[in-house]
Amino acid sequence: MxxxxxxxxxxxxxxxxxxxxxxxxxxxxxxxxxxxxxxxxxxxxxxxxxxxxxxxGFSLDEVSRLLALWLDRTRASAEVKSLAAKHIAVLDRKIDELTGLRETLLNLVNHCHGDHRPDCPILEDLEAGIVSPRERTD
Amino acid sequence: MxxxxxxxxxxxxxxxxxxxxxxxxxxxxxxxxxxxxxxxxxxxxxxxxxxxxxxxGFSLDEVSRLLALWLDRTRASAEVKSLAAKHIAVLDRKIDELTGLRETLLNLVNHCHGDHRPDCPILEDLEAGIVSPRERTD
DNA sequence: TTCGACCTTCCCATCGTGGCAAGGTCAAGC
DNA sequence: GCTTGACCTTGCCACGATGGGAAGGTCGAA
Missing domain, CATH: 1.10.1660.10 (Multidrug-efflux Transporter Regulator; Chain: A; Domain 2)
Incomplete structure (x- = not known):
């Protein structure tokens, strides 16, 4: 085809x-x-x-290694498992990171009146440039 | 400076x-x-x-809009809040997506012996090309 | 023969960032 | 003065993974 x-x-x-x-x-x-x-x-x-x-969610590089393992009849399944486990670890890190951002933002949004007035805790936070985002959950 | x-x-x-x-x-x-x-x-x-x-986690485009709001003393905080809320929604979607992948992979990894033998449920899944709505995100 | 759907290669754009190269500027030490 | 090193300038290329599109060749059916 x-x-x-x-x-x-x-x-x-x-x-x-x-x-x-x-x-x-x-x-x-x-x-x-x-x-x-x-x-x-x-x-x-x-x-x-x-x-x-x-x-x-595997990168092309990982796909390449998976393909090689797939085609290799003498592979040890431990290798595949290890590759997948590493990928899970990457996903975990990303999820944690995004969840942290989400929490911080949610907190800010919840403190913002969201009306016609200009005062806004979100902008105040951005302005302050707080360094450790994760700890900023007051 | x-x-x-x-x-x-x-x-x-x-x-x-x-x-x-x-x-x-x-x-x-x-x-x-x-x-x-x-x-x-x-x-x-x-x-x-x-x-x-x-x-x-705001994109440069969003940063641009936030900056404009920040500099605009006649802004309504509702606009900022809405922008932030939209961003939270994006984060939520991403987190859900990654969590879905994580679960699928974890499941596969847990079913893989991970020894010297070639048999591997992870490769079997990849081979089958299963399409479940949860994971079809792109 | 013509037309539309397909195929080919090649280049450019995305998004946000880093790296490097070739050159100009500045301040300190000799 | 002159050299040295740290800084600055612009500009181009790269990543990862994908899409878009141009310019042209091929195929099959009407």
Missing amino acids: NIGQAAKSSGLSAKMIRHYESIGLLGPATRSESGYRLYGRNDLHTLVFIRRSRDL | NIGQAAKSSGLSAKMIRHYESIGLLGPATRSESGYRLYGRNDLHTLVFIRRSRDL
Whole structure:
């Protein structure tokens, strides 16, 4: 099948499939006589694997390692588990970070009258440039 | 003071201060005879405002609007509150998204033996390309 | 043959930041 | 005076992952 169909079937965009090939995440696709990229069942399988990995938030670099493990029948599942665990740790850190910001902002918003008057604790906070955001939950 | 001192005092990098000027977030700085940017007390105040806003996760576009409100003495605090509330909503969405991914991954990791054998539920999931609404975020 | 849908490559934009290069300026020490 | 090092200037390139679009080739059906 051509790239358009492969894109539809995998959920990736044709643009991204070409990009993945250009950065070496995918090997060069077979070409038709006229130069069109051709994808078979195995290729499609790989594309789906990539899409699912991206959907789970893995970076292209991580996807690349996951792909290698997937194709390596002598892999130890411990390696995959470790990669996924590291990714979870990254997610945890991000979630904590965003949650901290959220709390600070919520606090400020709750203290703001939100009426026609100009006085605003939110702006006052921004103005003060408080250094440790997480501790600012008064 | 020169840009280096302004950077140190505000917590921004000199690079970013120049960038903010180039995109119009900051007005053109006063210049010394030799072309050095000069920053006074008010300028520093603004830089600190920007840094704090960025620290709270506002985009440069939002910072721009916050700055305008800050400088507008006839502002209604409701406008600031609304802007902040919208930002909280964005944070909420992101947190939900990441939490969803985290849960899925944690589940997979917990089901993986993580030993020397190749069998791995994580790879099996990626292979299957499961699409659940919770995780289809892009 | 023509038309529309597809494909190709290549470049540019995003967002926010860092890095580096080539050059100008300034203040301190000799 | 002159050198040195720290600072400043502008400008371009890079990241990560993706989208947009231009300019042109190919295919299949009417």
